[in-house]
Amino acid sequence: MIPASFDYVRPASVDEAVAALAEAGDDAKVITGGQSLLPLLRVRLAAPTVLVDCSRIEAMRGVSDEGSSLLIGAATTHHDVMHDPLVRRHAGLLAAATATVADPQIRHRGTFGGSLAHADPAGDLPSVALALDATMVAAGPAGRREIPAAEFFVDYFTTALEWDEVLVAVRVPKLDTDAGWGFHYEKFNRTAQSWAMVGVAAAVQRSNGSIAQARIGLTNMGPTPLRAAATEAALAGATAAADAVGGAARHAAEGTSPTSELHAQADYREHLARVLTKRAVMAAAGIS
Template structure:
């Protein structure tokens, strides 16, 4: 289908982009890699009066080391994230999950910031940044603000970003010494996961000292499996991990759609949590 008519601007800086968004208000959409917005436009599910193309703003790209965290520009493509040596060394979970996103064409065009701002709970990366306890930095007319990932996603395809704010970077705490794994189930290659599980595990004396488990497609936002995280503390063998994983779906509200029932998704969450944690802990 042909998208509806809209005005188009291509700012050269973050300040120009914020001014354009502020002038247009809720009638503007941000275009980054275009992998989420362009399909919505073609299907006429989005009707912006203005599209603000931030794809040529160089300050929004790249990865830098800031001591205890990596700072990743919002326009950094999936391809660049998954191949960046700093990400692979200090945030391996993000690199591993990004390798599973869609297909090579999407990974070369799609961006980390675009994926997070789109806030699809079935996406791979929102649950991953939640698991990593990342922070997202936005710029608006009133300056910069830092938003914990746990506060960023508020509902289906909705975030706390105001219409005149632009996501500019993602701050990812280094996870040195943690085991990690991303496990997802989908019926066909390149499809959205029916359920995805991100796991980070820190072991001490052969037992799990701390575990973080993020869930994709188990509610209207990405979620942490907090009951499973608590149950995993102290687990020292695969049987203990399996018992803890049985609580992975507690507190979730998975949807009913042609891909599966809520009960089926809850079953997948338990199975995939067990697999992901065992692999992350080196017990698999």
């Protein structure tokens, strides 16, 4: 199909982007890489009157070191995120999960912020942002505000962003390997480039043979990304051994609400969550 007609604006700064949204009204859409929005436009599941293209705004690109955290521009491509030395050193889970997103062509065009703002429950990166306790930085007519990942994802394809706000950056706390952190992203999908049927983002900190703490984000186990809170609690202070991890992973699906569809019923997704959580935590903790 052919998209419905729309006006196109390409601002050169964040302020210009915010002004363009305010002028266009709530029928406008922000576009950066377009890998999520363009397919919706083609089948007219989205029909904005104005597209505000933020892909050329330099202030929304790149990765900077803020001491205890990294600030990643929302328009930074997946390719640049996964290859950035700061991300690979201080946010290994993000680098690992980004490497599984779709295929190289999409990773060269799609953006980190676009994936989060799209808020697809089957997307890989929202659960990673949740597990890492990331903070979203939004710009609007009233200035900038910060939104914790736990508050950012509201419902299916719905975030806490207002219609006249732009996601400009994401602040990701550092979890370094020299502090005992290990990472792994595990997902199950039907084909190499398809959406995750279920995914698990695990960050585990080891100390003296035990698991000091674990952060586990679940992909496609509800309308928003979720934390496997019961498993995290069971792992805190547990021995870093397969039996302990397996016991904790049995609680991974608690508090979730997976959907049933053609390729996976809800109970099968719950089974996958338990199996993949065990695999991800063991890999992150270095347990063979």
